[in-house]
Amino acid sequence: MDTITIVIPFSPYPYNKSSGKNIYGDEYSMGKYINEYFSVSIKNNLVAIGCDIYAYIKDLDNSSRRQDNIVSGCASFCDSGGAKGSLLYDSSNASYSASSTYCTGNHGCCLSAFSRMPRILFASIQTMNTEKTSWTSSNCTYLLVVEKGIAESEFTQLLGKCKKDDYYNVGQAVNWVIGNVSCDKATRTPKYACGKNSRCVDDTTRPTEGYRCNCSPGYQGNPYLPNGCQ
Known part of the structure; x- marks a missing residue:
């Protein structure tokens, strides 16, 4: 298994109604390189929630000299006047209700897969x-990286009410690797983690080195146990 699911917090990104600018800035780093052992997996989707917004994720790693630095993006619109499906303002508690429909892009929510996973995610x-009417009544937005397989209809349950200083949780798939050395170096150390009938695979998802173990062709099981691949 190359990935595990973790629960991460997220919060709204509200806009100033007068200037039309995100109060936290138009761009922000989401940090693909989580720590020494984990990085965000391609087994996630980009989800943007809000009225009349567009969102994208790009790769800031220049080492590969790739030109396709935009790896995912989508646009989300709302019905005119804050109709059903948009983010509706509730004056009783100064919050916004998320869409109850799927993330098709026309009801306050859009979803996009990744063409590849960037090494440095931005x-x-x-x-x-x-839509001026929707914009003035709904200036709260979200940008999420969510594990694939979570039903689109679940996003509203995850979001609940949209308040500026609130935090919510969502499942995200992450890659995990062993150490910070390549296979070539790892196989020559006493801490080499791959068991019998397995092979070492260099990790390419992080800025630093690392490796994982897979069972050799014709074998299956847990490659991290001494005799796990049978």
Whole structure:
């Protein structure tokens, strides 16, 4: 198994209604390189929630000299006047209700897969302000990296009410690797983790070195146990 699911917190990214600018800045780093052993997996989707916004994620790693630095993006619109499906303002508690429909892009929510996973993940969420009525009644946005397989209809249950200083939780898939050395170096150390009938695979998802173990062709099981691949 190359990935595990973790629960991460997230919060809204509200806009200033007068200037139309995100109060935290138009772009922000989401940090693909979580720590020495984990990095965000391609087994996630980008989800943007809000009215008349577009969001994208790009790769800031210049070492590969790739030109396709935008790896995922989508646009989310709302019905005029804050109709059903948009983020509706509740004056009783100064919060916003999320859409109850799927993330198709036209009801306050959009979803996009990743073409590849960047080594250094950077995200942006910005307003298009195509519907003045929706914009003035709903200036709260979210940008999430969510594990694939979570039903789109579940996002509203995850979000609940949208308040500026609130935090919510969502499941995210992450890659995990062993150590910070390549297979070539690891196989020559007493701490080499791959068991019998397994092979070492260099990790390419992080800025630093690391490796994982897979059972050799024709074998199956747990490659990290001494005799785990049978």
